[in-house]
Amino acid sequence: MSEPRDLDNLLDDDVPPEELDRLRRVDALLRSVPGPPPEVPASLSRAVTAVASAPPRLWTRRRALAAVALAAALSALFFGLGARVAGGEGFDERAVVQMQAAENAQGAAAVLRVGNPDESGNWPLRLEVEGLEPLPRGGYYALWLAKDGKYGATCGSFRMGEGETTAEWTVSYRLADYDEWVVTAYLPDEPRDTERPWLLTADAEL
Amino acid sequence: MAAPEKDALLIERTGRGDPVAFEELYRRFARPVLAMARRQLGDPGRAEDATQETFAAVWRSARSYRQERGSASAWLYAVARHAIIDRARQRVEPAVEAPDEASADATTEERVELSWLTWRVHSALERLPERERAVLELAYWSDLSQTEIASYLDVPLGTVKTRTRAGLSRLAGLLEEVRE
Numbered sequence: 001m002s003e004p005r006d007l008d009n010l011l012d013d014d015v016p017p018e019e020l021d022r023l024r025r026v027d028a029l030l031r032s033v034p035g036p037p038p039e040v041p042a043s044l045s046r047a048v049t050a051v052a053s054a055p056p057r058l059w060t061r062r063r064a065l066a067a068v069a070l071a072a073a074l075s076a077l078f079f080g081l082g083a084r085v086a087g088g089e090g091f092d093e094r095a096v097v098q099m100q101a102a103e104n105a106q107g108a109a110a111v112l113r114v115g116n117p118d119e120s121g122n123w124p125l126r127l128e129v130e131g132l133e134p135l136p137r138g139g140y141y142a143l144w145l146a147k148d149g150k151y152g153a154t155c156g157s158f159r160m161g162e163g164e165t166t167a168e169w170t171v172s173y174r175l176a177d178y179d180e181w182v183v184t185a186y187l188p189d190e191p192r193d194t195e196r197p198w199l200l201t202a203d204a205e206l
Numbered sequence: 207m208a209a210p211e212k213d214a215l216l217i218e219r220t221g222r223g224d225p226v227a228f229e230e231l232y233r234r235f236a237r238p239v240l241a242m243a244r245r246q247l248g249d250p251g252r253a254e255d256a257t258q259e260t261f262a263a264v265w266r267s268a269r270s271y272r273q274e275r276g277s278a279s280a281w282l283y284a285v286a287r288h289a290i291i292d293r294a295r296q297r298v299e300p301a302v303e304a305p306d307e308a309s310a311d312a313t314t315e316e317r318v319e320l321s322w323l324t325w326r327v328h329s330a331l332e333r334l335p336e337r338e339r340a341v342l343e344l345a346y347w348s349d350l351s352q353t354e355i356a357s358y359l360d361v362p363l364g365t366v367k368t369r370t371r372a373g374l375s376r377l378a379g380l381l382e383e384v385r386e
Contacts (some may be wrong), residue, residue: 001373010352010370012346023374033324036343037241048232048261052225098267100275101284107322109284130287131318165289178345
């Protein structure tokens with residue numbers, strides 16, 4: 001596909017210079033991205049609209065957990081593989097938490113899968129992260145539980161490689177004592193009292 | 207109401223089970239989600255599945271969205287990326303490595319940046335009036351000249367230029383508004 005004509009050819013001659021500068025920035029953005037986005041097939045729109053036709057109560061946590069349990073049971077029944085749910089193969093999920101990227105980590109995304117605790121109260125965690133930049137040698141990221149906007153308990157650390165990174169830990173805390181999951185970064189040689197911005201956050205309520 | 211606030215409100219209403227808000231959200235973001243899924247999965251059918259899963263996840267998890275933690279657009283972007291990643295994991299054949307048309311040696315950071323930029327631009331395009339969006343898409347992503355666009359849309363050349371200017375100007379405002 002050929003490049004679009006120069007911006008000057010796309011516009012009339014009477015555009016004031018200051019407006020032209022602004023339009024040039026958008027012009028450069030449009031030239032830098034692939035596109036255009038495809039038209040959405042009607043069949044897809046119908047399928048998505050149907051999602052919302054079920055009463056929202058259907059998706060309360062209790063029902064969602066029941067659905068997960070049912071999926072696990074059916075999976076075990078048919079495949080003999082034990083608990084297995086979408087996106088978390090081999091991981092007995094109790095909850096899937098979508099973490100939100102903070103302003104300083106735009107483009108990052110993470111899903112935290114919280115497993116069912118064992119008899120002693122150990123909670124398996126699986127964090128799938130993408131879009132955080134690899135840190136210099138010696139640096140790492142850490143997942144924390146926080147309470148009232150303050151760090152509470154550390155859950156584990158990880159380093160980012162190319163693409164997506166998955167890290168797994170087990171924690172023995174009472175998750176109900178905390179209200180937030182947070183991911184922060186530790187750079188090498190930083191003073192201990194460095195104020196660390198939160199890069200990814202999510203409610204800790206299960 | 208500014209665009210980011212409107213999107214945040216739509217997610218909050220969706221979280222309360224409002225199907226009208228959900229449909230509006232879908233109308234706003236379906237094309238950018240589908241575009242991202244197609245670029246990353248390669249296969250149109252799988253891309254549609256991932257798009258459907260994205261909005262199913264939005265419907266289920268909109269209650270967890272917190273405006274103070276980040277923009278609605280960024281939240282939707284994250285939900286979409288994960289639905290696409292989940293779908294990519296299920297494929298048996300090798301992944302199609304065509305992320306956002308970045309060069310093969312682009313770093314992860316560069317690919318993520320381009321993916322996010324593309325998302326922002328495509329999401330903003332969805333907010334333009336249809337006649338302005340159509341002119342811009344034809345001008346930037348087709349082989350048509352302005353004269354050919356005028357002929358294709360059956361409008362005078364001057365109208366094409368006017369719409370192009372208006373569309374670019376509106377897009378500039380939207381992108382400044384949602385600078386996240």
